[in-house]
Amino acid sequence: MQFRRPWTQRIPQIARVRNPQDADHHPGPDWKPERSRSRGESVKRSLRHAIFCALTGLLWLSATACTPGGGNNDALLAAALPSGGSGGQACLESWPYSSGAYIADSSVNAAVDAGTFGDPTKATNKICGAGWASGGTDVYSTGSSSECESGENCIALEWTGKRVLDATGVDFVVYENPFLYNNNASSRFIEAVIVEVSQDGTNWCGWNPSYSGTTSAPDLRNPGNYSDLAGITPVLFMQSSANSLSASDLFTEVTDSYGNHLKGGGDGFDLSAPSFGTTGSGCNTTLRNSIRSSGFVYVRLTTAYSRNSSSFPIVSDSFDQKADIDGVVARSVTDR
Template structure:
């Protein structure tokens, strides 16, 4: 999560490391040695940022390659190409810097991506695509993360979208279990340069809803035409997408989407400088 503006990359990098380090310390009583060990992954992530992404995307990675629409204005992170130029995860304890940051509300809170005219298929009994953000763990409790919850919708024509009817339990905004069917929850381990995988490996489930390469997976069979936020979706369209796949994917900061259970926007971590941070989206199969 990018929380601060920056005047240059070095300044921003220092701030991200400083803030991340303050979250990753075990406790105020941790020793200097423990704190130093907690900082090492962050320094490694900084090094990764300088070598990722690759100039050429591997042909076996079915990455969304086209930005259809994007209009955020987050200083230092407003280049939408960052959402399609490769996945540069930094692991469990720190978020990637190679991201496109959405706004918290308004038109800039949404980005629409595509696979350059190709169709993402619905693979039977399988996660069909993965959204990569830059969540990272902020305590020894494996359920507590600095997250960027985002609402995911898909479309055949780029006009009528269907989503997954996400829900928030009303608990702590940093507890992963409080959020269901959102992206931006899980850390990203996949890094095209320093921790490469083949496409199929990215979809290996390592327990619960966690994937080998991290990120948040979505199954088209879970599309819900009853989602109150999907005005253009009905059972006919949802079933058409389930049968034939989709071409367009919309990502919206949860803070700009109404929670039907409260009639208010979904909550957002206090003090956040921006909305969701998009590192990339990978499909399991395209045609």
């Protein structure tokens, strides 16, 4: 079953969407709301309907049919689906690797918002990828917190009691929540993320994030227009009983019909990359070299659109213009 978060979970209260790819459809002049019901009757009816749609595989096909009244059924849909996933294998709570891959397990002063995607623990509890064609549900929508730059939406994460070290190749992977449109690897739902790291939570060093396209939908969906940003590659890794990826696989690139990508999906970042240390509040050559030699403590993930909407425009079908974080995994850590 495919599950497309922006359309099946976040339908506005009035507008009904006929097709997941058609964001411009609105109710016709003859549309009428359903008769009023008691709250209990509505909840029970909606839950039965959501479960029916999930079981029959229709949830992603028809937002009109599977979201009664066009309302926001976040909790109902989450309850109807396997824990943390988008159908199929359930996402397990236990981290599957004892070494070689370490998940960021704590957030720092993260904003807590109402709704299914406002819980910051969803960015630190597990990685629940849904594959190339679907978005996952175990994600956190970035919010405004004291760790963000003014006016931005972000989340800062850390590895409790650990520092992330500069290893060979990809040092850590950011798992956001993109997916393909119509199984086309060159057309993706993208909410780009600026990635920065810090030793003290005050001074941050980043890479050289850029977007080279126009504001047209084809350009915004084309992964080739994004550089040094996360939120570009779908999350393939799910810590389920069917997982066959080793810890090292998460940091290993492969080339196939989808292009060049990490075996577990997500977007990798390398502290040894020439572009590292070229951006960031408080970053300089001394700090960059210190991070490379002794590691970093915090990683900050900022919705690029919230930092500069002109430099990093976002697709019109983004419900709230906020990136959705599944988690971050590092290759090598040491005690602080």
